[in-house]
Amino acid sequence: MKKMLLIILLILSMACPVFALDGKALLEQVDRNLSPESYESYRKLINIEPSGAKKEFTLFTVKKGVDKVASLFIAPASEKGRSTLRVGDNMWLNIPNIGKPIRITSLQSVVGGVFNNADILQLDYTAEYDVEKVDEKGSEYLLYLKAKTKTVAYDKLKIWADKDKKLPTKIECLTEANMLIKTLYFKDVKDFGGGLVRPAVIETDSPLYKGYKSVMIFAKVKKKTFKDEVFTLTFMPNLESLR
């Protein structure tokens, strides 16, 4: 019996290094390596159709803390001046012609294509997900994430992250029933200055949009702080003044 207990203790002690891998801390590190907690950035979204036809959108984005993010379309001319705001689970779209901000949902897409509003107005992963499990797969970690609430766009995420850089290389977005909604591929790691080294390109495809592809390219990401008042409905028409 004593031998049995010793064997169990030995197994438990060997297991400890695996448990010591703190999934939450790892995810927080991935979040911070992707962007400062508060920042401004310029992104281009490109939707590519199976025919090769493309449509591009350029966005100026500001983020503060874990739950506030706002984006302003600066191109093309048909979208210029449109803005989106996210405060936690609340999302709004302001179209200058319509004028007043209207509530939108995370699963909709203000740009069409594979990226939806939750992808465009991305919060920190730690703000929306709990880490259920972490596996080690060669040079990568595989993090299994579960949404904290039902209001999150994807119920589950599987994040493949580079062990050295602690940066994602691939993310699978899944439903509660493990159905794949889309896959994000992180490419072209680049130095954005200020100590930020992150992928400059995110590609996505989806079994729901066969043959279609969307690409997000980051041109500038700069650490910057903003007042909370910037992330309000009343301020939405004035986002241009932050540029």
Next chain:
Amino acid sequence: MKRLWLVFLFFAICAVPALAGAEETYTFDPGETEKKPYHVGGYVEFKPILYGLDRDSAFYKQRFFSDPRGQNLLEANGRIQLEGYFEKNIFRIYAKTNTDLKSSYSGESERSTFYELYASLKPLINLKFDVGKKTMKWGKGYAWNPVAFVDRPKDPDDPETALEGYILATADYIKSFEGPLKTISFTPVLFPVYDHVNDSFGNNYKLNVAGRLYFLLYDTDIDLMFMTGGSRTDRYGADFSRNITTNFEIHGELAYVQNFQKNVLDVNGNRYQVEGDAVSYVIGIRHLTTFDLTTIIEYYHNGMGFSGNDMKNYYAYITRGYNTYQTTGNATLLGNVQQMAEGSYGRANAMANYLYIRFSQKEPFDILYFTPSLTWMMNTDDQSWSLTPDLLYTGITNWEFRIRTGIIFGARNSDFGEKQNDYRIELRVGYYF
């Protein structure tokens, strides 16, 4: 007509590079993000419309009594909007012009105006002052906004069209908090009505005051608003909007108007005034399915609207005027009718209770940027209704292509049944630059 052809030619020239550009490779030059202190842009639209006329309807008789038309009426419309701003430090000037061109049976017409022209001063990130002509766009409803006290009424048949503003002075003060109350903002408005300044709004020589208080409280947008000053009777309003789930939103508006007055026709065609307090409201939902079908449902009660009998008396008055004109050539009664139509009787949704249902399916059959939609609007008092199928394609950068059809159903003496048209088919080609 020449001007409309110029608009058409503009489209033809612009379309060539736009279509060719679809095959270009993508790049992201950081220079694209550089901000200039000014911006100039615009929108050009060409919109031919074919109307199928209902020659027995009251509004047909009112409009075409002296110049009867056939079964159909073709009309060509053009629109040019220019917008731009210039900013320096805390100052900014913004302008948006609108030119409407029309060519129809009655000839050509043009109307140009500034939709907006105002100066802004932004001394703090959370404080801004605007003076000039501006649209305020209060309210949460999609088709109707009874609490939009300082705006022109929008067309429920085309609620996303830009509106002309009013001349006013306003400010925005914003304060954010931690906790369930996340934001408060206050928007006071000074609204003058004098000769050549908002003089179509209401009683002249008055300086009106309005205001809106906004809260984001427990993830719910809430607005409280008021307007007083004498150009129109005092009014108070509230609205809200909230996401119940990620794909289900509810919203509502309530407006209380004191001592509201309206001119009504009795059964003999005599005008009399009705006065009293009126309550108007909108309650609505917006829902998105997993397969991207957006449904908007709104119910609108217009406390200032006409009853079925009021409208019947009005239609009877038109018929009497029309018959008088046919037998004697005297158009006096129809002149009175025209005056009343320009007042309240002729406005969109002039009656009391309406239901609005809109379905729009994003990108069906994997056709990117293609959105078909179907809008159904019903007068629940007389069960007359309109149905508007709409096909929208935005796949070519900066271009918008839309085909809309409006079909109207309703018995005689009903709201939609007495409209000028039985149906309408329109093509809209728009280009942003």
